[in-house]
Amino acid sequence: MTPDDILEKLTDVFRDIFDDDTLTLTRETMAQNIEEWDSLNQIKLILGCEKEFEIRLKPRRINALQNIGEMVDHLSELLN
């Protein structure tokens, strides 16, 4: 799966969880850029990604990531 594919799928997950079809993600996007991205939604994002990418994630690792770019890189490592 290419990083672009990953970003696209990730965007689907975010759009579903934040109920916003216009939401766009860039590599620079961070938690503070999305208003409702709190610890409760973080858990939902982890679960959503696990389902979408069919993998298991480690919360400690995910919570340490700084932005979407790092998330895409991390997922890319796990998937390839």
Add this chain to the structure above:
Amino acid sequence: MKKESVDMNRPHERLVSYLDSVPFPWVEGTDIDRAAKRLVKDSEALSLVGPEIAVQVLSTFLTDYLINHLVLMFARRGMRANIRCDEYGVLATAILDESHDIHTSPPDLFLILLSHRDLRFCPSLNADPETGKKAIVEEAAFWASLLSRLPAPAVQLSFDTPRLRPLGELDGFIPGGVTYHARGVNRELATNLPAFSTLVDAESLAQTVGLHNWHDPHVYNLCKQPFSFTALPHVADALSAAAIGLLGKARKVLVLDLDNTLWGGVVGDDGLEHIELGPETPEGEPFTTFQRYLLGLKRRGIVLAVCSKNHDEIARQPFRKHRAMILHETDIACFAANFDDKPTNLVQIAESLNVGVDALVFVDDNPVERALVRQELPEVLTIELPDNPALFATALDAARVFPLSRLTEDDMRRTDSYVSRAVTARAMESVSDMDGFLAGLEAQAIIEPVGPDNIDRIAQLLAKTNQFKLNPKVFSTSELTERKDDVIALRLVDSLQDYGIVAVAVLNPVLELDNTLVIENWVMSCRVFSRRLEYVMHDLVSERAAQARVGSIRLRYVASGRNGLVSNLLLTLGFCEVKNNDIWEAQTFLPNTAGDATRHLPAHHMTVVRSSD
């Protein structure tokens, strides 16, 4: 029939779209999460929901995800829930600490959420039955004692059963099993629940979604929620339904279509012999099952009515002549078969049963009829019946529209009372002499002493009555038991039937310095309106006041929007409002003495007696 384009600029339309997306009952695959999220974020739409209720969640686990669903589920039932949930894990300390917020500024309702992980008296694996029983009793007593300290009505989630069973099949069958212990505790707790609490059966919820769908260890590890996200809407729905029942706001009447709802086919077209009903055929069996379920509802106090587009005589034929009919004419309190539109009929059914339109649940196989009722009478709860009749009963059951927190004798007798009243109403039409008619009923008003056999009914009447009620003040059963000498409970019996306890007044025994007897609250069931029982109660209260040599009677009347008829009565009885502050006073007189302000009241034609036990 759904409108394709909803004007999203209008909050009311948005609210309707959120609520309509989760019908009664909803089907699997409905995106409840989306509806919940949107409603919670839309404060304009939320503000239109209805009366507000302050809800405090106390739990031993994370409930943050439950909140949105709770708001939606309360909104579907017409209440705007304002939910407080503190940090989880402080449940016991909050309840035991009298200075905690929950005691100093109590909510309208508590939701107490526990899981089997909170069981603290589980016996050892090899415990004998005696030890097991003791552990169950101790555990139930612990939780009942906590619950009894709550200063407001409470809905508690019962203990679920664990997914892990080291004892295998024995976990549910021997005293050392956690499953055995949990089930025993739930039963024991249910028997000893404090007044104004009720349980939601977590085991049944788990069965509804499937135990492997209820437990989700991955979710529990991530966020300490002891059930899956699949289970979440069911938990929220069951809790809100139970709360509605506990607060006395459950709907009371089920209005049924006939053709293709109570039997297969159209009796007017197919003829009596060709309608599908009865256990012999796959076509008839589902309707038999459905009727049996409806009869069960009727037996526990739900009033059944019929609303059918048929000639009256033809519609009644199956009830009278079809040998597979389970419901009889006498099970139906109000029978409306005609060719008027259903919304008009529903309004008239509500009127003749003396209830609000918002007390009705409507069941009809025809989606066009359902859509019309939804549109014209949104206060009526219209069940989304599936196409397959085999699923009618399960759909109605799953909708949770008739929550019940206590089953009382009066629940069991309710339809008889309505049917009898319908008969009475007809008889009255042809009797121009009301006094002669009332005298002919040979009614007795029986003063019942407060005791363990009627305390539930008395508390229920004080809590649930809406129309004849002075003010919102409620009383717990323990308070009523302690203050039984202050309580006047009246039972009405006449030649038609025994209505049970139908009127209660609670007096304040402390005679204020200004020489007044205070009625703290006074309720009367709408089933006995126009029987003049209120004059009997007034006489009894006046007697008390006169015996205590007290010069006047005082009460507090707060108009609730539903109890308007009380203000007329108060004027008739000689009360007048003091200073526009809801306080009303009247002079005391023994009935029929000189100076009796009420001697112009019509006679009530009842014999007043004290209960002989």
